[in-house]
Amino acid sequence: MARNRKETEQTDTASFVVVANRLPVDRVVHDDGSVDWRTSPGGLVTALEPVMRAHDGAWVGWHGAPDETLEPFTDGGLHLVPVELSATEVQEYYEGFSNGTLWPLYHDVVAFPEYHREWWDAYVAVNRRFAERAAAVADQDATVWVQDYQLQLVPQMLRELRPDLRIGFFLHIPFPPTELFLQLPWRRQLVAGLLGADLIGFQLPGGAQNFLRLVRGLLRIETKGDAVRLPDGRVARAQAYPISIDARAFESLAAEPEVETRAKQIREDLGNPRTMFLGVDRLDYTKGIKQRIRAFGELVAEGALDPEEVVFVQVATPSRERVEEYKLLRDEIDRLVGQLNGDLGRIGVPAITYLHTSYPRDEMVALYSAADIMVVTPLRDGMNLVAKEFVACRRDGEGALVLSEFAGAAKELKQAFLVNPYDINGLKSAMTEAASASPADLRRRMKAMRKQVFEHDIDHWANRFMKDLTEE
Numbered sequence: 001m002a003r004n005r006k007e008t009e010q011t012d013t014a015s016f017v018v019v020a021n022r023l024p025v026d027r028v029v030h031d032d033g034s035v036d037w038r039t040s041p042g043g044l045v046t047a048l049e050p051v052m053r054a055h056d057g058a059w060v061g062w063h064g065a066p067d068e069t070l071e072p073f074t075d076g077g078l079h080l081v082p083v084e085l086s087a088t089e090v091q092e093y094y095e096g097f098s099n100g101t102l103w104p105l106y107h108d109v110v111a112f113p114e115y116h117r118e119w120w121d122a123y124v125a126v127n128r129r130f131a132e133r134a135a136a137v138a139d140q141d142a143t144v145w146v147q148d149y150q151l152q153l154v155p156q157m158l159r160e161l162r163p164d165l166r167i168g169f170f171l172h173i174p175f176p177p178t179e180l181f182l183q184l185p186w187r188r189q190l191v192a193g194l195l196g197a198d199l200i201g202f203q204l205p206g207g208a209q210n211f212l213r214l215v216r217g218l219l220r221i222e223t224k225g226d227a228v229r230l231p232d233g234r235v236a237r238a239q240a241y242p243i244s245i246d247a248r249a250f251e252s253l254a255a256e257p258e259v260e261t262r263a264k265q266i267r268e269d270l271g272n273p274r275t276m277f278l279g280v281d282r283l284d285y286t287k288g289i290k291q292r293i294r295a296f297g298e299l300v301a302e303g304a305l306d307p308e309e310v311v312f313v314q315v316a317t318p319s320r321e322r323v324e325e326y327k328l329l330r331d332e333i334d335r336l337v338g339q340l341n342g343d344l345g346r347i348g349v350p351a352i353t354y355l356h357t358s359y360p361r362d363e364m365v366a367l368y369s370a371a372d373i374m375v376v377t378p379l380r381d382g383m384n385l386v387a388k389e390f391v392a393c394r395r396d397g398e399g400a401l402v403l404s405e406f407a408g409a410a411k412e413l414k415q416a417f418l419v420n421p422y423d424i425n426g427l428k429s430a431m432t433e434a435a436s437a438s439p440a441d442l443r444r445r446m447k448a449m450r451k452q453v454f455e456h457d458i459d460h461w462a463n464r465f466m467k468d469l470t471e472e
Helices: 043-054 087-106 116-135 156-159 187-194 204-221 247-255 256-268 289-301 326-345 362-371 387-393 424-436 439-455 458-470
Strands: 014-022 025-029 037-039 059-064 073-075 078-083 139-145 168-170 200-201 227-229 236-242 275-282 310-317 351-353 373-376 399-406 417-419
Touching: 014 043, 014 275, 043 227, 043 458, 059 275, 059 417, 078 087, 078 116, 087 116, 116 156, 116 256, 116 458, 139 156, 139 458, 156 187, 168 417, 168 458, 187 204, 187 373, 200 204, 204 236, 247 256, 247 362, 247 387, 256 362, 275 289, 275 387, 289 326, 289 351, 289 373, 289 424, 310 326, 310 362, 310 439, 326 351, 362 387, 373 424, 387 399, 387 439, 399 424, 399 439, 417 424
Parallel strands: 014 059, 014 139, 059 078, 139 168, 168 200, 200 236, 275 310, 275 373, 310 351, 373 399, 399 417
Antiparallel strands: 025 037, 073 078, 227 236
């Protein structure tokens, strides 16, 4: 629920500063025209909020509206420092270079990256603005933690402005193999930008190793282990820190009576099937949505799955709908689902229930609780927290997870039914194996995955990164 907080100018500096593309709040405009702010959903806010409160921290980020300048303000005790973006910068820095160039390049070129000089120029200008705002709000010798691919130049820019700072950077998406990264015309600048940080975090060890190879090959700087000794004598380190979720919060929400009732209602609305498959993704070409829908359709058409007993629910949260690539993807999936339901469905009983909308967290937890088999098949993913959320919600210790081996989560959730999503026959085999596995086998797998998720939760991730960053 939105909280009433008065916007107040915040001029104090902070000993801990988070720099991210977005602020951790969303604006709410009420019917009477008054403006309020609501904490954004997501594990990053949950993880960093205690650290911010302990250090009277500040969060630097865009507030979500183009061509608008806001003064720093406080919401719920958090000091928020908005960064303004013009409509052109949103188009060129965010939709352009960040999501039209870096996103597909870093996800193994699943879609073709575009390289435009004006996009790069906007990326440089916006990164500099973020760095300047962070430099202005940081205390002497403060710790600054920069987040994700939109801000890869900020560490070096901030280092030049404030050499006294302790700077960390974490990349939430994959870091690509050197052969792909070398396509980028501005490859040296990005690597140098990241080296402004004292600690550069990646989801997996392979990402850190890819980065260190580029340091040696592009910048001709020697590395030893995970350490880079820079010409100025400073040492930067590149390490893996697999991100996670607030597992106990998801488990607690799944235990609430209203959520349990809703989970039962979902199954009743679907006709109380014997097996419910579930996919939950942001609508993105990296998520492998088409592959899993095609695999399920073939299993039903071949008679391996009985549509009288089995349903597939796919939630595709709207994403970047102004970007042409995403419009085309939505149209393609709409056609695929329509074709399969036309061929395989019956009156009142579609083979695939496809929901292109956003849901609040309690509804998502109800879906996780209602499902028997979660299908997570990204073509490339830094981590994929949906897989971990599903595991955390399985209080009964039952349920199956079909998981792409190209998701970072596959390195931790090894008891899932691991698949190559490009191999449709292999994906079909994994889905049928999960559907026919014995209850004892499923409980054994789920017990091991739950142990991993609860012992390595979002607090473990944040505490480990902060400890390594602040150690001299």
